[in-house]
Amino acid sequence: LAPWAPVVGLEIHAQISSNSKLFSGSQVQFAAPPNSLVSFFDASLPGTLPVLNRRCVEAAVMTGLALNCSINKKSLFDRKHYFYADLPAGYQITQQRVPIAVNGCLSYSLCIDSKMSQMVTKTVRIKQIQLEQDSGKSLHDDTRSQTLVDLNRAGVGLMEVVMEPDVCCGEEAAAAVRELQLILQTLGSSQAVMAEGQLRVDANVSVHHPGEPYGVRTEVKNINSIRFLAKAIDYEIQRQIEELENGGTILNETRAFDSKLGCTVPMRDKEGKQDYRFMPEPNLPPLILYDTKSLPANMNHQQVINIDWIHERLPDLPSVKRKKLVEKYGILPEHSFTLLNEDGLAEFFESVVKRTQMKPKKVIGWILNDLLSYLKQHSLTVKESPVSSFLLGDLLNLLEKKEISSTAAKQVFAELWKGEGKTPLEIVKEQKLGLLQDQKELEQICQAVIDGQENE
Amino acid sequence: AALNDGLRSQVSAALKEGRVAPTELCQRCLALIKSTKFLNAYITVAEETAMKQAEESEERYKRGQPLGILDGIPVAVKDNFNTAGIETTCASNMLKGYISPYNATVVQKLLDQGAVLLGKTNLDEFAMGSGSTDGVFGPVRNPWSYSKQYKEKSVPKSDSEESDWVITGGSSGGSAAAVSSFTCFAALGSDTGGSTRNPAAHCGVVGLKPTYGLISRHGLIPLVNSMDVPGILTRCVDDAAVLLGSLAGHDPKDSTTIQDDFEPFELPNLTDVSKLSIGIPKEYHAPGLSSEILALWSKAADLFKNAGAKVVEVSLPHTRYSIVCYHVLCTAEVASNMARFDGLEYGHRSDMKDSTESMYAATRREGFNDVVRGRILSGNYFLLKQNYEKYFVKAQKVRRLIANDFVKVFRSGVDILLTPTTLSDAAPYTEFIQEDNRTRSTQDDILTQAANMAGLPAINVPTALSERGLPVGLQFIGRSFQEKQLLTVAKWFEKQVQFPMIQLEEVKRHDSGVFQHQKSASFS
Numbered sequence: 001l002a003p004w005a006p007v008v009g010l011e012i013h014a015q016i017s018s019n020s021k022l023f024s025g026s027q028v029q030f031a032a033p034p035n036s037l038v039s040f041f042d043a044s045l046p047g048t049l050p051v052l053n054r055r056c057v058e059a060a061v062m063t064g065l066a067l068n069c070s071i072n073k074k075s076l077f078d079r080k081h082y083f084y085a086d087l088p089a090g091y092q093i094t095q096q097r098v099p100i101a102v103n104g105c106l107s108y109s110l111c112i113d114s115k116m117s118q119m120v121t122k123t124v125r126i127k128q129i130q131l132e133q134d135s136g137k138s139l140h141d142d143t144r145s146q147t148l149v150d151l152n153r154a155g156v157g158l159m160e161v162v163m164e165p166d167v168c169c170g171e172e173a174a175a176a177v178r179e180l181q182l183i184l185q186t187l188g189s190s191q192a193v194m195a196e197g198q199l200r201v202d203a204n205v206s207v208h209h210p211g212e213p214y215g216v217r218t219e220v221k222n223i224n225s226i227r228f229l230a231k232a233i234d235y236e237i238q239r240q241i242e243e244l245e246n247g248g249t250i251l252n253e254t255r256a257f258d259s260k261l262g263c264t265v266p267m268r269d270k271e272g273k274q275d276y277r278f279m280p281e282p283n284l285p286p287l288i289l290y291d292t293k294s295l296p297a298n299m300n301h302q303q304v305i306n307i308d309w310i311h312e313r314l315p316d317l318p319s320v321k322r323k324k325l326v327e328k329y330g331i332l333p334e335h336s337f338t339l340l341n342e343d344g345l346a347e348f349f350e351s352v353v354k355r356t357q358m359k360p361k362k363v364i365g366w367i368l369n370d371l372l373s374y375l376k377q378h379s380l381t382v383k384e385s386p387v388s389s390f391l392l393g394d395l396l397n398l399l400e401k402k403e404i405s406s407t408a409a410k411q412v413f414a415e416l417w418k419g420e421g422k423t424p425l426e427i428v429k430e431q432k433l434g435l436l437q438d439q440k441e442l443e444q445i446c447q448a449v450i451d452g453q454e455n456e
Numbered sequence: 457a458a459l460n461d462g463l464r465s466q467v468s469a470a471l472k473e474g475r476v477a478p479t480e481l482c483q484r485c486l487a488l489i490k491s492t493k494f495l496n497a498y499i500t501v502a503e504e505t506a507m508k509q510a511e512e513s514e515e516r517y518k519r520g521q522p523l524g525i526l527d528g529i530p531v532a533v534k535d536n537f538n539t540a541g542i543e544t545t546c547a548s549n550m551l552k553g554y555i556s557p558y559n560a561t562v563v564q565k566l567l568d569q570g571a572v573l574l575g576k577t578n579l580d581e582f583a584m585g586s587g588s589t590d591g592v593f594g595p596v597r598n599p600w601s602y603s604k605q606y607k608e609k610s611v612p613k614s615d616s617e618e619s620d621w622v623i624t625g626g627s628s629g630g631s632a633a634a635v636s637s638f639t640c641f642a643a644l645g646s647d648t649g650g651s652t653r654n655p656a657a658h659c660g661v662v663g664l665k666p667t668y669g670l671i672s673r674h675g676l677i678p679l680v681n682s683m684d685v686p687g688i689l690t691r692c693v694d695d696a697a698v699l700l701g702s703l704a705g706h707d708p709k710d711s712t713t714i715q716d717d718f719e720p721f722e723l724p725n726l727t728d729v730s731k732l733s734i735g736i737p738k739e740y741h742a743p744g745l746s747s748e749i750l751a752l753w754s755k756a757a758d759l760f761k762n763a764g765a766k767v768v769e770v771s772l773p774h775t776r777y778s779i780v781c782y783h784v785l786c787t788a789e790v791a792s793n794m795a796r797f798d799g800l801e802y803g804h805r806s807d808m809k810d811s812t813e814s815m816y817a818a819t820r821r822e823g824f825n826d827v828v829r830g831r832i833l834s835g836n837y838f839l840l841k842q843n844y845e846k847y848f849v850k851a852q853k854v855r856r857l858i859a860n861d862f863v864k865v866f867r868s869g870v871d872i873l874l875t876p877t878t879l880s881d882a883a884p885y886t887e888f889i890q891e892d893n894r895t896r897s898t899q900d901d902i903l904t905q906a907a908n909m910a911g912l913p914a915i916n917v918p919t920a921l922s923e924r925g926l927p928v929g930l931q932f933i934g935r936s937f938q939e940k941q942l943l944t945v946a947k948w949f950e951k952q953v954q955f956p957m958i959q960l961e962e963v964k965r966h967d968s969g970v971f972q973h974q975k976s977a978s979f980s
Contacts, residue, residue, distance in 0.1 A: 040558055044796040046551070046677040047538045047560060049710050079792055081839070085812050090795025147812060149800065277839035279792055279848070282681035284711055303715075 002209045006237040008173055009165035009204040009217075010124075012180060013158050014190040015134065015197065016059045022133055022157035023050035023093065030196050034150040042155040044088035049283045054305070056157035057100070057287065059189035060131050061310050063159055064101030066183050066317055067126050071307050073289050075100045077131075077281040082274055085149050086136035094160075096278050099130035100287065106163070107319060108179040109337060110171060119334055124176050125164040134158050153197075159190065165204065165214075169237065170230030177201055178226055182318040182340060194225055201229055205236045207244065215240070215250060220264055222256040232257035236264050321346070329353065329360035338368055344382035345372070348389050355393025358400040366396060370410070374417055386419030395424040408433040462692050467641065468525045471517055478517065478528030482510035482572050485530040489574065489639045491962045495597045497633035499535045500543050501575040506530070509572045516570065525698055527570030532634045532643040535576035536583050537686070538675040539563055542573070546677055547591025548581045550803050550823030560675020561707050562644060562686050569702050574640055577630030583646055583679045584790070584827045585893050586654055586900035588629020589885065592825070596629035598622045598659055598882050599637040600926050604959035609925030622882040622926060625658035625900070627651040628687060632659040635689045638963045642699050645687035648679045649782055649897070650877075650904025652687025653931060656916040657877035660927030660958060662950075664688040664696045665904075667937050668911035669714045671700075672707030680789040681712075683908040693917065693947040697723050700939060714937075721940050726948040730764035735870035739775035742902050746880040748922055753876050756919065756930050759952055760874070770870055772861040777854050778906045779898055784838050784851035790828070791835025797823060827893045859910040866935050872945050873933040876903055881922040903931065913939050915946050918955040927955070 018028055026039035041048040064071050076098045079091040104126035112118040136154035138147050161180065167173045181199060184190040192199040206217035220236055223229045235257075240250050255264040290296075292308040316324070322336035325346065331339075339346040349367045353360045371392065375385060395416065399409045408428070415427045428434050436442055470476045489501055513528035522528070533539060536546045538556040545551045559567065567573065580590045589595035600606050601621035610620065624633050628645025632655035635643050645652040647665040656663020664687060671686045678684055688699045701720025707713045736757055741750065761767045799805030799819035806818035821829070838847040865873070878900065888896065907914040913936070916929040932949070934942030 043801045045538075045556065045558075045802065046546075046796065047556070047675040049674050049712075051709060051711055081792060081795060083795070083798065083813070083816055085800060088796060088801055090798065091792060145809075275841050277791070277836060277841075278844070279788060279839055282712075282789065 004207045004237075004241050005210045006168050006205065006207050006240075007165045007214060007217075008167040008169070008233055008237075010163045010167060010173060010177065011202045011204070012161040012163070012177065013134075013200040013202075014063075014161065014180075014184055014192055015199070016056045016157035016159060017188060017191050017198075018053060018055045018059065018157055020053060020055075021155040022053050022056050022131065024048075024155055025051075026155070028156050029152075030198075032152055034148075035152065037152040038154070042088070042151055044090075050093060050281070052284060052287065053157060056131060057289075057305055058310060059157070059187075060100045060129060060159050061289065061305065061307055062187045062314060063161075063184065063189045064104065064129050065307070065311050065314060066187055067101070067104035067106055067129070067161070067180075069101035069104030069126055069129060071101050071289060072098055073291070073294065073307075074098065075131075075287045075289075077284045077287070079279045079281050081277045081279070084135070084138075085147050086138045086151075086154065088136070088151060088154060092133050092135065093281050093284075094132035095130035097280070099128040100289075101129040102127070104129075106176060106180060106183075108172075108175045109333075110175050111334065119337070122166075122172060122176075124166040124172075127162040127164050129162075130160045132158050132160055165206075170232070170234035173201075173203060173233050174226045174230040177229060178341070179318065181226075185343075186315055186318055186321075203229065203233050203236070205233060205240065206250070207237060207240045215244075216252050218250065218252065218264075219254045220257055221254060221267065222258075224259065228257060228259050231259075231262060232264060235262060239264065329364070331360060331364045335364050335368060338372070339364075342372065342375075342382055348382050348385070351389035352393045352396065355390060356396040356400065358396045363396060366392065366413075370413055374413075387413070387416045391416055391424060398424055398428065402435060404428055404433055404435055408435070462694050467529065471528050472522065474517070478510040478513040478572065479507065481528060482506055482530055482574070485574055485639050488637070488962060489634075492599070492637050492639060492960075495599055495633050495637060496594050497577055497596050497630040497637065497639070498532070498575045499545055499547065499578050499591075499593050499630070502542050502573060505542070506572050506574050509567070509570075513570050513572065523568070523570040524702070525569075526566065526702055528572060529570075529642070530572045530574050530640045531566055532574050532577050532631060532640040533563055533566075534579055534583075534628050534631045534643070534645045536579060536646055536677045536679075537563055537576075537644060538677070539573065539576065542576060544576065544677070545593075546582045547579050547593055548823065548825070548828070549592050550797050550820075552592070552804065554803055558675065560686075561672035561709060562703050563675065565703055566644075574634075577628070577634050577643060577645075579630055580627035580827070580893075581825050582677070582790075582794075582828055583627040583648060583651055584831060584897075585626045586650070586897045587623045587888050587893075588626035588633075588655060589623060589889060590825060590827055590893055595885060596624045596626075596633050597885075598624045598629075598926075599633050599960060600658075600660060600882070600958060602960060602962075603925070604961075605921055605925040605956070607925075609923065619886055620884060622884050623658065623888050625655035625878065625882060627655075628663075628689065629655045629659075631687075631689050632656055632661055632663065635659070635661045635691060636958060637960060641690070642695055643689045645689050646676055646679070646684055647687040647904075647908065648684050649786070649901040649908055652689060653877050653904050653914060653916040653929075654900060656689055657918070657929035657931075658882040658927060660918040660929070660955065661916075662688075662690045662693055662696050662918065662946075663916040663929075664690075664700065664939075664943075665907060665914045666700060666704065666939060667913045668908075669712055670704045670718070670913075670937065670939070672703075672705075672710040672713050674707055674709040678789075678793050680786045680908075681793065682785070682789065683911075685908075693915070693943055693950050694723055696915070697721065697943050697947075700943075704939075723940070723944050723947050726944050728764070729760060729945075729948060732760070732765040732872065732945065733870045734760045734765050734767045735770040735865055735873045736767065737770050737772045737775070737865070737873055737875060739772050740875040740903055742879065744879045744899060745876060749876045749878070749880060749928055752920055752928055753874070753930060756874060756949070756953075759949070763952075768870065770865045770868070770873070772858075772865065772906065774854065774857045774861050775906055778858050778909055779902055781851045781854040781858065782901065782905050782909065783834075783898070784847050785855065787831045787835035788838045788848055789835065790831040791833075791839060794820075794824070794828065794832050799823070830894065855909050858906055862906075862910045862912060862933075871935075872942060875931045875933065877916045877929045877931040878903065881924055881926040881928050907933050912936060913942050915942060917946050917950050917953075919949075919953050921956060 024041040134156040136151040206215040631643035636659035808818035
């Protein structure tokens with residue numbers, strides 16, 4: 001049987017983290033009362049005009065630079081037309097002809113085996129990043145045959161990150177998106193929380209035999225978490241392979257991921273093939289960005305964006321942070337991944353290392369095995385940990401100074417977890433977990449045990 | 457002060473000196489609006505708010521603290537500009553009853569300077585048309601239809617005066633009629649293909665189309681975003697300069713306005729035109745140009761020559777493509793701009809409830825007239841993926857050629873272009889409606905459209921009366937952002953031609969005070 005090569009192209013919409021919307025001054029806020037954050041422009045009142053939000057442009061430039069893209073010094077805005085209740089103007093302002101950034105790449109890592117002991121680095125090419133408006137939300141109330149429209153989200157800035165189809169399975173997709181998420185959060189250009197709709201991923205999936213042309217692709221939507229992303233993609237790949245092997249064909253359609261059933265289902269066909277009638281947005285002049293070389297001398301710096309200036313101020317990206325952690329603390333690369341994967345864990349680790357004499361290579365075990373598993377068991381974030389880095393640091397010092405055994409240390413940790421406010425030292429004293437160094441006392445205890453045994 | 461007085465020179469002085477009160481001016485205008493109701497120039501008359509504004513202005517004058525020349529001056533605004541609290545309809549069923557929550561920037565500027573907003577004027581629906589005949593509130597009648605000059609010259613076609621009236625031209629016909637009939641001192645129109653200059657010519661008033669990007673479009677309900685400008689209609693060129701000074705300048709709410717500072721100016725009294733070079737574009741001798749207007753145009757050229765100016769024939773070779781190019785670009789933008797009218801957030805909403813799509817379709821069918829719907833369909837056709845390159849992109853390229861024609865001519869040393877504004881004087885309504893809107897627009901826009909393509913400033917100056925006793929105007933086109941030069945030349949020309957004042961019975965009745973019969977509307 002000829003092998004199948006799955007091809008996955010991801011399209012990611014990241015909501016820009018900004019105070020106001022892309023083209024209007026209304027606020028950006030999650031879960032506000034319906035239609036409370038809608039300006040005249042957002043409601044498409046006739047005669048209103050778009051005004052570009054500087055912060056959104058900076059966010060897109062930062063993201064483009066972090067993804068190794070070329071930033072287009074001149075980019076354009078277009079109108080994409082379609083009718084829908086959540087699109088008040090009947091068109092979305094986007095960047096179809098010339099987007100703000102192109103031709104980048106994203107590196108991500110995967111574990112080769114389940115023991116997380118070997119990682120391999122892969123890259124996915126970034127085709128482009130474009131600025132565009134988010135739509136409002138519509139809720140269908142079937143019992144009353146009505147549609148409820150909330151325009152709070154209409155006009156919020158989005159960065160659409162379009163990836164080349166370099167990904168070949170769910171695991172890769174999940175890892176790539178996770179890395180993108182971390183990058184966005186590090187930059188602050190998007191909070192990228194999938195549960196709050198700040199990061200949305202659509203997957204274009206197809207399969208073909210190597211050497212033959214690409215197969216027909218389907219678009220998979222409605223994916224609400226990274227875990228579901230992997231599941232949805234793997235399901236769809238499997239579905240397509242089975243369909244083709246049974247002599248069927250793949251339809252170029254949009255499918256929704258049903259998380260309960262774990263499968264993809266065809267979506268209600270909106271209107272067949274859409275012609276979006278793209279047209280240049282006449283109310284926005286071309287977006288011109290500068291670098292240090294091209295910056296005119298007497299330009300009002302409020303009015304311009306200098307790409308080099310932004311580049312110089314980029315924070316350390318996750319890949320750099322990981323490298324630094326490995327170099328500074330001598331931990332394994334896999335460890336650095338896990339540290340960065342949990343929000344706040346790397347900082348927690350570094351805080352513990354500061355507080356204790358125990359070597360970082362040993363501390364990491366406590367962080368990744370003990371702390372992290374407790375957190376996971378109780379579905380807590382690092383911030384919510386009842387054990388602070390100080391407490392853990394103190395505990396590890398006791399262990400390091402050989403005042404307790406490692407078994408005892410685990411016991412103390414379990415006790416600390418209860419969050420009753422006791423220090424490690426207090427717990428040790430309470431539970432008499434201290435290591436006895438006194439030779440005579442030890443001999444007495446041993447003798448007592450032996451005596452006890454003899455009596456049976 | 458008389459209703460026909462120039463703003464800067466006379467009315468403003470009269471107000472300052474207390475010879476006339478703002479409330480009196482306002483009342484006179486409101487009364488005249490009532491007695492000229494048959495013109496159908498106004499859709500909404502904001503009597504209460506206008507009087508209130510006039511009272512506030514009066515207080516300021518009493519305190520000796522008027523806000524400027526426009527303080528207390530009654531003005532009218534075309535009904536496609538947003539006015540907070542006052543209905544904005546665009547003469548369409550789609551927006552009947554629509555009360556906007558905000559003022560267009562230009563409206564706000566007028567109000568901030570103390571102008572008194574009398575009401576909203578009539579137009580072709582959504583500014584689509586060249587007659588002001590296709591709005592849901594009915595056609596606008598040209599005040600000159602009722603002038604002594606027209607009645608003397610014209611042979612009545614029937615017994616009833618009713619059917620002989622002539623159109624105002626369009627689409628800013630209401631504003632032009634309002635200024636022409638003295639019900640206001642100035643009015644705002646809009647100009648996309650000639651919609652301010654065309655009715656200005658037919659109604660015998662000054663119609664200025666400013667350079668694109670000079671005056672804010674925020675709050676002007678758009679027809680073609682890349683060509684629309686707010687237009688200024690006044691009775692003399694000096695007044696147009698006053699209005700321009702109060703409206704021009706960067707608006708952060710409109711990203712297509714230029715950033716440069718704008719300095720309002722007073723027009724000098726040009727006496728020496730020998731340094732001027734006037735260009736006569738031969739392509740503007742368009743098919744259908746009446747012999748009358750051709751003669752007038754020629755006479756005007758001679759006027760400049762005899763006064764010592766250099767008058768040269770020039771060529772704008774791509775002029776003949778501007779109409780078809782405009783048709784593509786205009787309909788494409790219309791299709792896009794009208795997409796927001798779905799009945800969901802504001803405006804008319806159909807009772808159709810079967811689905812969102814059917815509600816949209818019914819709303820739009822009920823809300824828009826044939827002209828609007830026709831342009832939407834055409835526009836969507838041109839924007840289809842398979843047609844985009846062939847039509848839209850091609851038209852944009854042709855647009856660039858048209859604009860370059862002007863650049864070349866201005867670069868060759870020509871300062872101002874002189875052309876006719878319209879092909880003939882105003883047609884009788886019954887004759888005008890024999891042809892459909894599209895045909896009329898195609899014919900009537902030919903002399904004005906190219907200036908919108910190129911974004912250039914242009915002005916209609918009333919020149920003379922036709923054989924039928926109706927106004928004929930001539931157009932000056934200037935360089936980008938050189939309004940001062942354009943208006944200076946226009947003002948010189950206005951002084952030379954001494955265009956006669958309209959003799960309207962109604963006006964005589966209402967201007968009982970210091971009515972001075974003057975042969976011309978210009979002042980020395």
